[in-house]
Amino acid sequence: MTVSAAASGPRILVFGYHDIGVACLDVLFRHAAQVVAVATHHDDPAEHVWFASVAELAQRHALPVHTPDDPNSPEAVATFRAYRPDLIFSFYYRHLLSKALLDLPRLGAVNLHGSLLPKYRGRAPLNWVLVHGETETGVTLHYMDHRADHGDIISQTALPIALEDTALTLSRKLTAAAAQLLDRWYPALATGTAVRVPQDDRVATIFGRRRPADGCIDWSRTAWQIYNLIRAVTRPFPGAFSWLNGRRVYVWSARAPDGRRASGPPGQILGVGADASLAVATGEGVLELLRLQAADGPETDGLGLLAALAAPVGACFGDTERRSA
Numbered sequence: 001m002t003v004s005a006a007a008s009g010p011r012i013l014v015f016g017y018h019d020i021g022v023a024c025l026d027v028l029f030r031h032a033a034q035v036v037a038v039a040t041h042h043d044d045p046a047e048h049v050w051f052a053s054v055a056e057l058a059q060r061h062a063l064p065v066h067t068p069d070d071p072n073s074p075e076a077v078a079t080f081r082a083y084r085p086d087l088i089f090s091f092y093y094r095h096l097l098s099k100a101l102l103d104l105p106r107l108g109a110v111n112l113h114g115s116l117l118p119k120y121r122g123r124a125p126l127n128w129v130l131v132h133g134e135t136e137t138g139v140t141l142h143y144m145d146h147r148a149d150h151g152d153i154i155s156q157t158a159l160p161i162a163l164e165d166t167a168l169t170l171s172r173k174l175t176a177a178a179a180q181l182l183d184r185w186y187p188a189l190a191t192g193t194a195v196r197v198p199q200d201d202r203v204a205t206i207f208g209r210r211r212p213a214d215g216c217i218d219w220s221r222t223a224w225q226i227y228n229l230i231r232a233v234t235r236p237f238p239g240a241f242s243w244l245n246g247r248r249v250y251v252w253s254a255r256a257p258d259g260r261r262a263s264g265p266p267g268q269i270l271g272v273g274a275d276a277s278l279a280v281a282t283g284e285g286v287l288e289l290l291r292l293q294a295a296d297g298p299e300t301d302g303l304g305l306l307a308a309l310a311a312p313v314g315a316c317f318g319d320t321e322r323r324s325a
Helices: 018-030 054-060 074-081 125-131 167-191 223-233 302-309
Strands: 008-016 033-039 087-091 109-113 136-143 153-160 240-244 247-255 269-272 278-281 286-294
Touching: 008 018, 008 054, 018 033, 018 054, 018 087, 018 167, 033 054, 087 167, 109 167, 125 136, 125 167, 125 223, 136 167, 153 167, 167 223, 223 240, 223 247, 223 286, 247 302, 269 302, 278 302, 286 302
Parallel strands: 008 033, 008 087, 087 109
Antiparallel strands: 109 136, 136 153, 240 247, 247 286, 269 278, 278 286
């Protein structure tokens, strides 16, 4: 069935992408909200698309779907203005919306951000909180203004980050929390009665997008810092990597450090564990690598990697980085 058949309330224009976009759009459907159109992104062929499709969900509900390269172009703004939105939502949409768009809805424009604002404004908060070894994150509903992730906060949900969490497991937790937060606050948003709490810019932190190259392991860092990088960018993200015997090697998982001191230079393979893991020296401590993969090869354990690359215990990761980059 189409949403319009039973929809009521304010006219809603949704900008959305990714799993959180799908989960939040589904919440609006469950509330029989009057979603008049959806804007989303074309999937990038250079990106591994592992998440659900906002476009497919909207099309199943017979909604108009727009994928402008620039939602702030005069042509796109005119298209969106024609829908006469009372309320705009942005759910993991990757473009900052212009004042021309934010001024359209009488009830305001609301964003769902994957951190506890004002901390971790900007791109990729999911990955950054893991890179930095945070023990808590969350989701924030807030009104949008001309600055990214800056407007008044409506509500937040905090989530603990487990030591074993990866970007994938944490993404699933954030998606569920986002849907619950929107479900709780949609009635107030639809009637214009939601609270507004200004953000404290004094404690704000801002981070940019992450690129695959940012997954390069610096073995002079501590074992904990490297462990956090690995879990922050492991599958379905591009992965943390180094070099061994002239081959790029991806590290897909590691064991949380146990405090052992390193007895060799950073990057040196110190030994093979009973579970075929590799014990590797870092700038501070030893890190055990569990699942690895040489470029163009199969994923394997540490022992399998040494065999595949004819690398002995005592070899160093990263020692051919400059020659093979």
